[in-house]
Amino acid sequence: MLKGLFILLLFQLVGEAISRGLGLPVPGPVIGVMLLFAALMLSARFKPMRKPDEGPLPVEQAADGLLSHLGLLFVPAGVGVAQSYYALQGHLLGVAVALIGSTAITLVATVAVFRLVARAIERRAAR
Amino acid sequence: MKPSPERFFELWVFLSTSPLLWLTVTIGAFLAAQQIAAAAGRHPLVNPVLIAIVAIVVVLRVTETDYRTYFDGAQFVHFALGPATVALAVSLFRNRALVAHDAAPIAAALVVGAIVACVSVVLIARALALPPEIVTALAPKSVTVSIALGIAGQIGADPGLVAVFAIATGISGAILVTPVMNALGVKDFAARGFAVGLASHGIGTARAFQVDGVAGAFAGLAMALNAVVTALVAPTIIGWLAP
Numbered sequence: 001m002l003k004g005l006f007i008l009l010l011f012q013l014v015g016e017a018i019s020r021g022l023g024l025p026v027p028g029p030v031i032g033v034m035l036l037f038a039a040l041m042l043s044a045r046f047k048p049m050r051k052p053d054e055g056p057l058p059v060e061q062a063a064d065g066l067l068s069h070l071g072l073l074f075v076p077a078g079v080g081v082a083q084s085y086y087a088l089q090g091h092l093l094g095v096a097v098a099l100i101g102s103t104a105i106t107l108v109a110t111v112a113v114f115r116l117v118a119r120a121i122e123r124r125a126a127r
Numbered sequence: 128m129k130p131s132p133e134r135f136f137e138l139w140v141f142l143s144t145s146p147l148l149w150l151t152v153t154i155g156a157f158l159a160a161q162q163i164a165a166a167a168g169r170h171p172l173v174n175p176v177l178i179a180i181v182a183i184v185v186v187l188r189v190t191e192t193d194y195r196t197y198f199d200g201a202q203f204v205h206f207a208l209g210p211a212t213v214a215l216a217v218s219l220f221r222n223r224a225l226v227a228h229d230a231a232p233i234a235a236a237l238v239v240g241a242i243v244a245c246v247s248v249v250l251i252a253r254a255l256a257l258p259p260e261i262v263t264a265l266a267p268k269s270v271t272v273s274i275a276l277g278i279a280g281q282i283g284a285d286p287g288l289v290a291v292f293a294i295a296t297g298i299s300g301a302i303l304v305t306p307v308m309n310a311l312g313v314k315d316f317a318a319r320g321f322a323v324g325l326a327s328h329g330i331g332t333a334r335a336f337q338v339d340g341v342a343g344a345f346a347g348l349a350m351a352l353n354a355v356v357t358a359l360v361a362p363t364i365i366g367w368l369a370p
Contacts, residue, residue, distance in 0.1 A: 012213045026358070041220070066210060067217075067343070068336070073204055074297065077290065079197065081294040095295075099296050104303055106326040107322045110236045110243070111318050114233070117231050117236070
């Protein structure tokens with residue numbers, strides 16, 4: 001668990017260093033995701049025979065621990081946000097309509113495009 | 128020594144300003160909220176993130192604690208957002224065969240979704256005649272908070288408002304996704320997860336992991352990809368559509 005946490009922090013650190021060092025528009029943790037994914041692919045290539053009884057890797061244990069409580073991690077920021085609603089200066093209703101409406105539209109548009117393209121590919125493969 | 132109101136007050140003064148109390152309250156509130164969500168059969172309206180936030184806001188209000196004091200304790204939880212983002216690589220790696228299989232739908236849904244998320248909110252906000260500073264701050268709403276703040280700098284939006292809108296969007300999407308997808312009859316958990324991760328970032332991803340592991344992996348992927356695409360397109364969209 002400690003080793004896994006170390007690996008996650010290390011990849012975040014390297015990601016931040018690359019993002020800031022090179023002035024990239026891509027945020028550090030996103031670069032960290034790409035690097036860790038690449039590292040996992042490489043380790044699977046060089047060590048393809050992982051026995052099932054070996055159990056999860058340390059990094060998997062740490063990742064599962066964090067991701068199973070992902071919601072918790074947004075609570076501190078959420079509390080800060082809930083206290084600043086007065087900044088909306090009486091536009092609460094309009095903002096709520098815009099946010100909820102746009103979120104629903106985005107959900108529908110994204111899932112529709114995903115399914116349409118997936119179905120088109122399946123149909124072509126079946127032919 | 129016998130307990131007395133003075134001693135109790137002294138204890139409270141110590142505890143209320145120590146990080147220990149507010150860290151414990153944050154984790155305790157979330158655990159209790161999860162219990163409530165589980166008791167409600169994980170009903171989409173009973174969102175544990177929202178319940179925990181409301182409960183803590185009430186506690187802070189009642190105890191007259193300011194946000195800075197609270198955050199001294201809660202920052203340890205907040206900090207874990209970074210490594211948790213990196214941890215998405217693990218769920219991506221586990222589902223790499225599925226992700227590779229769906230590469231084309233992922234690419235298409237990403238581009239359309241990122242543009243719709245940004246354009247639709249700006250157009251609705253303008254139609255409702257909201258003030259320009261609110262319209263601009265709404266544009267990066269579907270991106271996870273830390274990254275939305277970076278985009279705020281690029282488009283000249285108020286960072287406080289941007290954070291409010293990003294969190295509110297995350298909670299909205301996490302609540303909306305299950306009823307919307309069921310109404311549309313979408314049973315593909317990869318597609319459902321991708322949509323909620325794109326529309327409502329980490330809070331949507333947390334909801335996806337609550338429902339299904341594959342949905343969680345695709346939500347995390349969508350969140351990471353959308354952060355990059357929105358950072359690239361939001362300044363242009365704001366340039367065209369801002370009032």
